Amino acid sequence: MRLGVISDIHANLPALEAALEALRQEGVDEVLVLGDLVGYGPHPRQVVQRLMEEGLPALLGAWDLRVAYPLPGALPQGVGWATLAWTRAQLTEKELAYLRGLRASYRLALPAGRFLGFHGSPKGPEERLDLMAPMKDLVALLERLKALGLFLGGGHVPLYRRVGAGFVADPGSVGLSLSGEPGADVMVLDTDILKARFLKVPYDLGPLLFDLRAWGLPSVLEKVYRTGRFSQEGQGLGAD
Template identity: 30%
Template sequence: MRLAIIADIHSNLEALESVLAQIRREGAEAVLNLGDLVGYNASPLECLGLLKGEEVWNLAGNHDLALLEPERAASFNIIAHQALMWAIQQMQPEHLEFLRTLPLTREVAGGFLACHGTPTSTDTYIAYHFQGKRVFSHLLSRSHLRICFFGHTHRRALWYRDIRGKVALLEISQPQITLEPEGHYLINPGSVGQPRDGNPQAAYAIFDDEESTIHFKSAPYDIAAAQRRILAAGLPPFLAERLALGK
């Protein structure tokens, strides 16, 4: 199965449309969305409408949960908090109902797990070695699971645990990487709607379980149009500026 992995769309309609169009052209059989459908950018209703209508396996992220329970946003930075409060004002009952249906994790046939932050927390990052090791321990405690897809950091990442138990954050030096059949992996496709690894294009990945490959991809999109929407909505201008920088 060719599975498209997307994450951290954050209400960026232009980026989402571009990625979905590219995925369609590439012939992926299913789309797995690792959460944070809303927050930061200015098209929450349009993105939710699109994701609800498409055949997408959506998960909840910390921004989605905070939209449903605003007290969860108390730890957000001021700009993220402002954008979330704006998004809450836009919601209609059907959008809230849709967000309430989203699961926190999902097991995909063949031994793959999907989550937003980690399998046990939407708010926790996998950024440091000890965090990667902790999630590998979780995978190993459920012996049929070999790969965990995650988001939340807005940065592409490929963590590897070899058969000796050594854990490393691999350098993504080429877009397509063949996975070792005996190894365990934690894979972050990057962010569709607010990438933070210096490349402003919308990031996603294609996983092929028969070939055992992960292909990190980017889709160009109309960043200026997304920026105009942010400014027209009265959201903090920094949210528009950062899209052009990929930060």
């Protein structure tokens, strides 16, 4: 089986369209979306509607949670905070209901073993699991989860690491990649031989930047889209 895995779309419709087209060309058997559909970018409603049309299995990300539910307590600071209320205001009750209905985990049982997917960590979308933790810790985690493979969104940097007989992986970010190179991150996994490929898919920045400016969203995002990294002024924004 060839599994396409994407994450962290962050309301970037041109990037999502490019990623979906790349996966179509790859001829994958299934596509998994690891959450953070909204937040930051200018197309929250369009992205949610597109995913609803595709009917893809999608997980609840940290920003989907924050948008769908006005949670008590301190709000995240920085660029994400600046786009949170605006994002929520763009969505109708139909799109908000879709976000509230997103599942927390993904499970795929194949002859080779069981594959699990989460946003952030198995503990919740706002938690973070260090995929570069000591090997023995990750081996123990896979054993506890009874999983051969573990997909986690939220890191915004593509990573695939063999752990014992299995693996842990983050597909990177479709709409807000921090890999140091612009474009949409896409992962394709051959589940039979546990071989992963990462694609960096280019997309047209023009419509994205036009809408970003038209809505008056934080200009620092433009630099992220162009370079694949936060500038010095954008450090510590906690994109997850």
